[in-house]
Amino acid sequence: MKTPQLVVHRSKELMAEAAAARLITAVVDAQAARGTASVVLTGGRNGNGLLAALAAAPARDAIDWSRLDLWWGDERFLPGGDPERNVTQAREALLDRVPLDPARVHAVPASDGPHGDDADAAAAAYAAELAAAAGPGAEVPAFDVLMLGVGPDTHVASLFPELPAVRETARTVVGVHGAPKPPPTRISLTLPAIRAAREVWLLAAGEDKAKAAALALSGEADEARVPASGARGRERTLWLMDEAAASELARQR
Numbered sequence: 001m002k003t004p005q006l007v008v009h010r011s012k013e014l015m016a017e018a019a020a021a022r023l024i025t026a027v028v029d030a031q032a033a034r035g036t037a038s039v040v041l042t043g044g045r046n047g048n049g050l051l052a053a054l055a056a057a058p059a060r061d062a063i064d065w066s067r068l069d070l071w072w073g074d075e076r077f078l079p080g081g082d083p084e085r086n087v088t089q090a091r092e093a094l095l096d097r098v099p100l101d102p103a104r105v106h107a108v109p110a111s112d113g114p115h116g117d118d119a120d121a122a123a124a125a126y127a128a129e130l131a132a133a134a135g136p137g138a139e140v141p142a143f144d145v146l147m148l149g150v151g152p153d154t155h156v157a158s159l160f161p162e163l164p165a166v167r168e169t170a171r172t173v174v175g176v177h178g179a180p181k182p183p184p185t186r187i188s189l190t191l192p193a194i195r196a197a198r199e200v201w202l203l204a205a206g207e208d209k210a211k212a213a214a215l216a217l218s219g220e221a222d223e224a225r226v227p228a229s230g231a232r233g234r235e236r237t238l239w240l241m242d243e244a245a246a247s248e249l250a251r252q253r
Ligand SMILES: O=C1O[C@H](COP(=O)(O)O)[C@@H](O)[C@H](O)[C@H]1O
Pocket: 042, 043, 044, 045, 046, 047, 074, 075, 076, 086, 148, 149, 150, 151, 152, 156, 157, 158, 181
């Protein structure tokens, strides 16, 4: 796996704008090379900040939105349309303003969906949807870009330190129970599914991410205790940060 690369921006606003520009280029390049692109979205403040910056970027029209598959790295297991669901927030920030093909917007099932409040069944259904879109012999698509927010406790997607989900090696998607951050029930891609992505981008802006980033990038972390340290892409792992989130890295050097 590749050593993470760091890009530190002066502010969280610049980070969001630069990451949005980077995403436009990555999607346009993937569509030129393969006809379509697949991107995994993240929830949280930094992920939503990027989507809002993308909505405001004139170059967003360079993307062929009808040939873009969107997936989610995790979801808060709540009823459809709940304002706390990652998909609801993504729709508000960007998705409702661009001409996506609805069949290519792969939202994670909601808690009032076909699987009711059974998060494990909903996770299995999402795994099946991913497998159906994957190439021969693969369990998930070779995502072009998979984005992850980083929690102050070093969680990524809904893989929280020391919960069973972070140790999962067989399944690609799991139900998460007893998450320390509300809501307690969630659905998450596992580390093996995350590592199938060509590029993994970790978004970390703000002082509250500084310790988490330093720990994850120390090179000494155990991924069960520091899930962010286990998030790597096949071709590239990129940490996109602002100066506040990078402040503890400077002290480390
Ligand atoms: O609950 C979640 O939190 C993380 C991090 O969010 P942030 O607001 O601290 O940046 C996010 O990556 C994840 O997708 C989301 O479900």
